Amino acid sequence: MAKAKNNTLTLKFDTARVYAPAPESKSAAKILPQYDLFINGKFEKPISKKYFNTINPATEEKLSMVADANAADVNKAVKAARNAYDKTWKNMPGKERAKYIYRIARMIQERAREFAVIETLDGGKPIRESRDFDVPTAANHFFYYAGWADKLEYAFPNRTAQSLGVAAQIIPWNFPLLMAAWKIAPALATGNTVVLKPAETTPLTALKLAEIIQEADLPPGVVNIITGAGATGAAMVNHADINKIAFTGSTAVGKIIQKAIAGTGKRATLELGGKAANIIFDDAPLDQAVEGIVNGIFFNQGHVCCAGSRLYVQESVYKEVLRKLKDRLETLIVGDPLDKNTDIGAINSKEQLANIHKYIKIGVAEGAEMYQSNAAIPTKGFFCKPTLFTNVAQSNRIAQEEIFGPVLSIQTFRTDDEVIEKANNTPFGLSAGVWTDKGSKIFNLTTKLRAGVVWANTYNQFDPTSPFGGYKESGYGREGGLHGLYPYVEL
């Protein structure tokens, strides 16, 4: 009989120790020792002559070296993009543009395993996620937008859409390939050309994408991929000859960008941070809701802008939800991202891990109660156990500030109006979750929550046809779906 000493009932989970290692083979991944900048259809040495390392956060081993683009390199890339726009891309019929974008989609599908392994090595996310989610969704995103290229006349009633010109795109490290797809696909479909900078800790899948773009014979200069850090990004934002900026990253940087382009006439879309409320009512399907909680905060190690990081549980079911949540935590395996059984991989960088630890300390200092599973974590690399904080108040910093890690703050609530008020009581507004079996209550919540994406009885669902983006300080503009075309056209 499964009983603890003090006679409370428990179940025994020993999940991690029961499964033999099942590593994915690294042989699929061909990573060069050094990468240059992809400009005008070729890999060009950086004018800056500088390179920097990219490492595997699970092992801290160096994977490769990538170029560090300076202002002159940025200028070269923008010039190539402008030239390609004026001479080739702007006037190419939509149905021919479509064919290039379809090619990219198909080629990603063909090389899916290689992309998945490299994404896991470079960023630390579990191979199961990069294989089953990141790579197929990225390919599907290209496939979806390819279809729009020759159909723009139907997308905007009473308007003839014009492309904008050159788009400067800066993407984050949490979904490197997918974010590249989210940015490049709609830009190309609507007739724009692109200069894209991947995050400095995760450049490799974007560079692989550059290889595919070469193979697909995309006209040179239509897509340029340059690597670098904050300074490179700033040079892109400040370059006089770009028409549009698309940025996904922290709210703080988003604000800097908006101030930098003030008065320049440049268009912008910003997809910034979040602190989503995930709300469980007493009539929710509880086992599925717990799965939704776990999915909401531990998917991709919690490195998700729309993570359900604030849990609100109706008080009458709080004990039961917490017990189920703790049991479920015991079956989450933290470990080598390349192991097919790993649920929670490596934290993306030393800095990010330090940031998460900082917030865990704050939470404890604020008087919240911390709970972590019994998972064994590797001694090398950057890892964090899935963490819950109970006894949290709305005014705690861990309930207000974005942690961007596998840390969940849990509060209780009593009535519908109370939780709606609390859910909206934040400067962020990217996403929210609602769990209840009652249809009319679902729509009560979904109409009142001030968030760009509301998930009812599910969480972290993404689809190329579904627009994604925030309210308030989570940014503006949408990616995905019909509405994802708006940011890249002049109407």
Added chain:
Amino acid sequence: MARLPILKTYKIYVGGKFPRTESGRFYAAKNAKGELLANVCLSSRKDFRDAVVAARTAFGDWSTKAAFNRGQILYRIAEMLEGRKAQFVEELMMQSATKPAAEKEVDICIDRLIYYAGWCDKFQQIFSAVNPVASPHFNFSVPEPTGVVAAIAPQNTSLLGLVSLIAPVIAGGNTVIVLGSFDKPLCAITFAEVLNSSDVPGGVVNILTGKPAELTPYFADHMDVNAILYCEADAEAQQMITEKAAMNMKRMKFYPTMNWLSESAQSPYLIMDTQEIKTTWHPIENIGGAKAGY
């Protein structure tokens, strides 16, 4: 001695298989010089009946596939057609097309399939609506495929009319039975082979060859067909179809003036021609916060 080639047998395509017509009848398809091209099935009413059963059986699965999945399958059909371009050009030339005209026809068909592949998961976004009703209800309208569609392909082209008619119908989630051109039947059957190798489930598209005058009345009066498409400028035939279609209210679409070669012959409105609109209501509770609705 020169090698003796194997002559192709042109059978019909029903339920993902290539049976002969159950009637055992045939007709001789001839080229412009009166030379025999092939003995082709003269399909019967029973063949059409069997095809309707196959189409109805396939509808449940095809209409509930993810729209994006249908798009991928249509794209695959285009890939397969592109790969077999030379064969189709040759068949069109056997049926009196010049080489440039034949190549143009096949190119248009491939591009048209790509066009509709792209619409599969987008037309809903254009033609649906969330309706701001005055009562506290969430109210939305969406297109749904009508079901089994019977179509008589344009008779003056061997491939273009057939593909132009089929693509929007299946892109929208319907299944279809199509009668090919009587005088130029070859490409319809060869196209069936392309469908068969493109991950299109059996029964989604069924292709018959035979006499329009004999079969059109049966296309029009079958009680388990939801829509009929007819392309000739024949007022009498249109009237006959309209009268017979009234028996089960099947939807009728006539395309007598369509120029299949031009870009105007492809549009999402052709998808909507075989769609129904469903409107759904659900109450919205109003507790807490300022009153809000959709």
Added chain:
Amino acid sequence: MAEKKISIPSFSLPPRIDQVGVEERASRFTKRSIKKETKLNGLFLTLNMIDLTTLEGKDTVGKVRQLCYKAAHLHDTYPGLPHVAAVCVYPSMVATAKKAVEGTGIKIASVATAFPSGQSSRNVKIADTKFAVQQGADEIDMVISRGKFLEGEYNFVFDEIAAVKEVCGEARLKVILETGELVTYDKVRRASDIAMYAGADFIKTSTGKVTPAATMPVTLVMLEAIRDFYYKTGKMIGMKPAGGISKSKLALHYLVMLNETLGSDWMNNQWFRFGASSLANDVLMQLEKERTGVYQGKDYFSID
């Protein structure tokens, strides 16, 4: 075990189960990669959890004797193999089977209560059960009255199970819900709760005579019912998915699901069974493949 006051819930309150969520969770278990020693242990455990079954109108004494021999001698050329957990037969065959497995430790499970339809009177069902128990059955697999359940007569269903449990004596009672006829997951949950509160020792998905039989999502719903029941009452209940599990890979997915829903205390044949007939040979083929390194063919494994 501490004395807990068990209050029986109202069975007319609808359970809340989200189908899409259940199926997503069930699908996630199939992503676990089971290799090397984990795979070997899992295959051995699977064999030891099988209720080797024959429930045909055309069953005879000869057929049952041959099946019982197979149950104890799955593949004698592979040393150290476990035997199956039980042999499952109709009441008329219980005596034959009991004699045939004497000394092996294999249990005899008998179906009862007008299996498979359950469409008969209370008296007939009780007599059917009593007969099987007298003949020597160690376990009884009964069917619930699905018609009464769908009519909303939950007390009837409850009382019937309790009455059968009473005449089981020492025999453990498995209650078959016939999930394929209940169709939705919330009905399966309700039926599971009724069965457990009424006295079931095991809950079982199917008779194997109706499609769909066992599926991973339906089994997950039942495992979660068992978990909630355990936390409310302290009583462990066993689980038996039956029908449709003929491949080792699928059986291993079930074991992963069991391991991650109820934990290690349920990972033995006291608390989990597979109702299967051809699964055993597929497991043997996998074990031989692991031992020899080459894929196997059907000709090398006895079919009984």
